[in-house]
Amino acid sequence: DAGITQSPRYKITETGRQVTLMCHQTWSHSYMFWYRQDLGHGLRLIYYSAAADITDKGEVPDGYVVSRSKTENFPLTLESATRSQTSVYFCASSELVSGTQYFGPGTRLLVL
Amino acid sequence: DAKTTQPPSMDCAEGRAANLPCNHSTISGNEYVYWYRQIHSQGPQYIIHGLKNNETNEMASLIITEDRKSSTLILPHATLRDTAVYYCIVRGTNFGNEKLTFGTGTRLTIIP
Numbered sequence: 001d002a003g004i005t006q007s008p009r010y011k012i013t014e015t016g017r018q019v020t021l022m023c024h025q026t027w028s029h030s031y032m033f034w035y036r037q038d039l040g041h042g043l044r045l046i047y048y049s050a051a052a053d054i055t056d057k058g059e060v061p062d063g064y065v066v067s068r069s070k071t072e073n074f075p076l077t078l079e080s081a082t083r084s085q086t087s088v089y090f091c092a093s094s095e096l097v098s099g100t101q102y103f104g105p106g107t108r109l110l111v112l
Numbered sequence: 113d114a115k116t117t118q119p120p121s122m123d124c125a126e127g128r129a130a131n132l133p134c135n136h137s138t139i140s141g142n143e144y145v146y147w148y149r150q151i152h153s154q155g156p157q158y159i160i161h162g163l164k165n166n167e168t169n170e171m172a173s174l175i176i177t178e179d180r181k182s183s184t185l186i187l188p189h190a191t192l193r194d195t196a197v198y199y200c201i202v203r204g205t206n207f208g209n210e211k212l213t214f215g216t217g218t219r220l221t222i223i224p
Contacts, residue, residue, distance in 0.1 A: 031210070033210070033211070035211075042213075042214040042215065042216070043156070043212070043214045045210070045211040045212075048210050048211070056210075058210075058211060059211070090155050090156070092155075092156075092212075097210055098203065098204065098205040098206070098210070100146070100158050100161065101158070101212055102158060103155030103156045103157070103158075104155050105154060105155050106153075106154070106155050
């Protein structure tokens, strides 16, 4: 039972480069979420998706793009990475909009 | 979502029960109490949730007071692997409650 996986687990990139973080879940959950975790801010919601081809902004969406062509995948793209996007990114999924969310192991991103 | 208050840190001896308190005095009638934990460098892990009745699963027990203004998470036989930050989250079930709002949590240290 793989659950929810994220790749890469670690990424170093440079300012201005495009970066895509992958998230894959095997539960066929309808909802998927992207959070970022920074010291002093806790986890903050970036984007979420209710189903394939349905996405919506969270509280910190600027600088990020998401897509969801398949239920099981929810990639997060930083179109032009900035140093302020250095963070740990967590993907989560849930069966219902307000149901229990299950988190992936995270991706540590460093933007130089 | 209602705000929660947790002690910043607690210690517990290995093998003893760890009792983690949470105050949520402004909780609304349709809001659930969720508990997650985050072990260093890992994604948040769901533990348990409840509305007004006490709940128990293989990981923990959740005791919610009759007025629902506070709750206690109980880890019955704490092990070193239970050392983590524990988050108490109050969350509604209506649309608009998609995100989980993590506060600062309680850093629980299990002492050998």
